[in-house]
Amino acid sequence: MARRRHRLGAGVKVPRPRKAVLLVALVITLALLCCGGSLTILLLGNVGDDKQTNLNTALGCGQGGVIDPDSKLPRIRPYGANQIRNAAIIIDVGSDMKLPPRAWVIAVATAMQESRLINLGHLGSRNDHDSQGLFQQRPSSGWGTPDQVRDPVYASTKFYNKLRTVEGWERMSLTRAAQAVQISAYPDAYAKHEQLATRIVNSLADGAANAVGNSVTMVCAASGQVAASGWTIPLRAGVGSGFRSASRPNHQGVDLIIGKYTPIAAVASGVVSLVKCDEDFNGRKSCNVDGYPGKGGCGWMVEILHAGDVMTRYCHLIQRPFVRQNQQVTAGDIIGRVGSSGNSSGPHLHFEVHLDNDRSKIGAIDPVQFMREQGAPLGNEE
Structure with missing residues (x-):
């Protein structure tokens, strides 16, 4: 595509010829x-x-x-x-x-x-x-x-x-x-x-x-590259249990199925708003061991507050996360590793996206759709 050249002067511009862009109807x-x-x-x-x-x-x-x-x-x-x-x-x-x-x-x-x-x-x-x-x-x-x-x-x-x-x-x-x-x-x-x-x-x-954020070649961001939107994926893995599926209507995120110790990345720049060992249904904080279905809780977990009051949540980490509360992170920073702590049947990352910094189920939205719109698709999407 031919590019225009602009003459910069004291408020005077060269007339801007039209590009050959196809625009018809509505x-x-x-x-x-x-x-x-x-x-x-x-x-x-x-x-x-x-x-x-x-x-x-x-x-x-x-x-x-x-x-x-x-x-x-x-x-x-x-x-x-x-x-x-x-x-x-x-x-x-x-x-x-x-x-x-x-x-x-x-x-x-x-x-x-x-x-x-x-x-x-x-x-x-x-x-x-x-x-x-x-x-x-x-x-x-x-x-x-x-x-x-x-x-x-x-x-x-x-x-x-x-x-x-x-x-x-x-x-x-x-x-x-x-x-x-x-x-x-x-x-x-x-x-x-x-x-x-x-x-x-x-x-x-x-x-x-x-597109890839630091590239002028206009190649779609993939495989953990940071998109120009400022977003990336937490890790590369297939989506198992989905968001509010028929079998799990109260599942407020998605499960990314992958082995223990896989690094987990912050999906965008932001501030770590929560790091904790989440209590199980009996009020116990036992996050350094594998969990099981019905135990309750997120295990080791991290929440990050991003621009526009978007909050992301990462659950079931294998050990204490690498970040601390109020720490600033950028897209791609490693915040912890995959595990199976808390209410979990096997190693995976449970990943959530919430709007308006609302930690409740009311603020939760489908992470697959949201991340696709940021140019950082989850799972096997390209």
Whole structure:
């Protein structure tokens, strides 16, 4: 696909020719083969509501390229057409600069926090000093002239250039990487935008947030690689007992069947919120021995709180986990090893995903569907 070249100047842009992107009618569905031959559906055009944008649209792992910002774009609530166009420009500039999709997710989330994807001018008394534009860059701090920082192409380029100078940004949590560029008074504020920023990148760039996070080759993340969304799998194993199956309606997660001592990885950056030996039905804390069906409890367990108040739970570890409460972890960090402690009939990892940091069954959702949407499919999915 031919790339555009942008001239960066004092707020003046070269006209942007349209890309050869196929956009017809409201929704076009194309069956395509991706990532080892699995069948996916690509949706292009104007998406009418949030439910449709949640259908894991555009799982091409970025192989179809980014949508032209000047074409008709999907509707992604709560943002309007101009805001989504600004997001498309941010993504397009990152693609032009040969940066991997992880950088696009970080940049979009940063602009969501700084400006709600609105190209802000000087707001008078409401301004934070002289901050302007999508990234609230300050001319007085050397980001450029007022006209330049209000140019979305210029502002995006400056953001990416600064990100490139941050050593190890590809492995950082989104909020740490964004803060290293922005030096904000609210360094933890970026994290809450990560999930929606991922969805925006997937919608505007053919599922690019499902590609390997540190690669520009747009290959789908697999086998434990960290996706551009910032997520990875806890381990590579088939799914045994599923989420709330007919035979186990109260099973709030999935069982990944694999041998003892297999390393377990944190699936995304976050903070360890709980480490414990879970009591059995008799109130005993006997986690250093194999459990049995009907014993009760998770055995040795870990919970991690991620961006957007998503919590993941890991149960039946063979020994005390390697992490401690309040410890920060990044995607792929080893937190413990597989065992069979607690209410268990054999070695496996019981893995749960909860929304709104709700530890109860009310907050639990299907981990298989959730992880697929993050570009980190469980089990034998590709």
